[in-house]
Amino acid sequence: xxxxxxxxxxxxxxxxxxxxxxxxxxxxxxxxxxxxxxxxxxxxxxxxxxxxxxxxxxxxxxxxxxxxxxxxxxxxxxxxxxxxxxxxxxxxxxxxxxxxxxxxxxxxxxxxxxxxxxxxxxxxxxxxxxxxxxxxxxxxxxxxxxxxxxxxxxxxxxxxxxxxxxxxxxxxxxxxxxxxxxxxxxxxxxxxxxxxxxxxxxxxxxxxxxxxxxxxxxxxxxxxxxxxxxxxxxxxxxxxxxxxxxxxxxxxxxxxxxxxxxxxxxxxxxxxxxxxxxxxxxxxxxxxxxxxxxxxxxxxxxxxxxxxxxxxxxxxxxxxxxxxxxxxxxxxxx
Numbered sequence: 001x002x003x004x005x006x007x008x009x010x011x012x013x014x015x016x017x018x019x020x021x022x023x024x025x026x027x028x029x030x031x032x033x034x035x036x037x038x039x040x041x042x043x044x045x046x047x048x049x050x051x052x053x054x055x056x057x058x059x060x061x062x063x064x065x066x067x068x069x070x071x072x073x074x075x076x077x078x079x080x081x082x083x084x085x086x087x088x089x090x091x092x093x094x095x096x097x098x099x100x101x102x103x104x105x106x107x108x109x110x111x112x113x114x115x116x117x118x119x120x121x122x123x124x125x126x127x128x129x130x131x132x133x134x135x136x137x138x139x140x141x142x143x144x145x146x147x148x149x150x151x152x153x154x155x156x157x158x159x160x161x162x163x164x165x166x167x168x169x170x171x172x173x174x175x176x177x178x179x180x181x182x183x184x185x186x187x188x189x190x191x192x193x194x195x196x197x198x199x200x201x202x203x204x205x206x207x208x209x210x211x212x213x214x215x216x217x218x219x220x221x222x223x224x225x226x227x228x229x230x231x232x233x234x235x236x237x238x239x240x241x242x243x244x245x246x247x248x249x250x251x252x253x254x255x256x257x258x259x260x261x262x263x264x265x266x267x268x269x270x271x272x273x274x275x276x277x278x279x280x281x282x283x284x285x286x287x288x289x290x291x292x293x294x295x296x297x298x299x300x301x302x303x304x305x306x307x308x309x310x311x312x313x314x315x316x317x318x319x320x321x322x323x324x325x326x327x328x329x330x331x332x333x334x
Contacts, residue, residue: 172316
């Protein structure tokens with residue numbers, strides 16, 4: 001069987017990671033790489049065994065791709081996604097579906113009309129440890145879910161695109177995703193309400209993100225809630241708080257410090273912690289690449305289809321509205 005031809009837009013670290021994941025499936029080849037700087041595209045292409053590189057993503061059409069991997073800043077990502085769907089390609093989008101709700105809805109409509117596969121890049125849904133958390137909570141093995149608590153701290157360069165409000169779509173969209181909100185809501189169910197607070201203390205220049213540090217409570221139909229805090233102020237040596245799931249009869253902690261090649265969770269029940277370990281290889285990125293290739297072949301969606309991925313963009317917008325207007329936001333308002 002011929003290999004699926006993947007064109008990549010973007011040449012940063014995640015373009016390399018996901019490009020290598022496609023190669024590691026043994027079912028795909030990289031047919032071209034495009035980036036703003038031609039020399040950057042050339043280096044990335046060479047690392048992925050490809051000799052075609054461009055400084056204009058539109059020229060990737062000449063490489064006859066079957067699908068496109070997009071790993072660029074979010075505002076540019078929207079433009080590339082619309083181009084790729086117009087051109088008739090299936091898509092793996094590196095992170096969130098779009099930079100804003102309006103563009104996300106346009107992408108959902110285009111994907112539905114064209115029948116293209118669009119997969120958002122949240123790979124935790126393909127991590128065996130998080131898959132086990134999903135099974136335990138959704139099957140109520142520890143009783144009904146009560147809450148989840150998570151945190152993400154980071155110290156990005158203030159002149160990078162992450163700090164640029166327009167290019168990134170805002171910190172709740174770009175960085176609160178590292179509170180695993182996509183995976184948390186996959187586990188807890190349908191979100192309904194958002195209440196948030198935010199501040200901006202360190203890098204306050206015009207054009208920088210509106211919410212530099214943000215905390216949010218997200219309510220779910222089940223009555224459970226998630227508490228998520230994220231900041232672009234990450235004190236050196238201060239690690240992120242581990243994600244915790246609390247249920248009526250116990251709790252679960254995914255372990256970030258598992259040994260190489262392993263993933264694990266700690267399950268707390270009746271006063272006895274139990275560590276459950278899982279093979280971490282292949283990586284979640286390779287597992288997602290496999291699922292994406294399966295979706296292309298079967299024409300059935302993988303685990304992050306556009307209709308579902310739009311919720312992450314809506315939650316991020318609700319967080320910003322809630323922080324700005326000092327009120328609880330119903331997701332039906334978005």
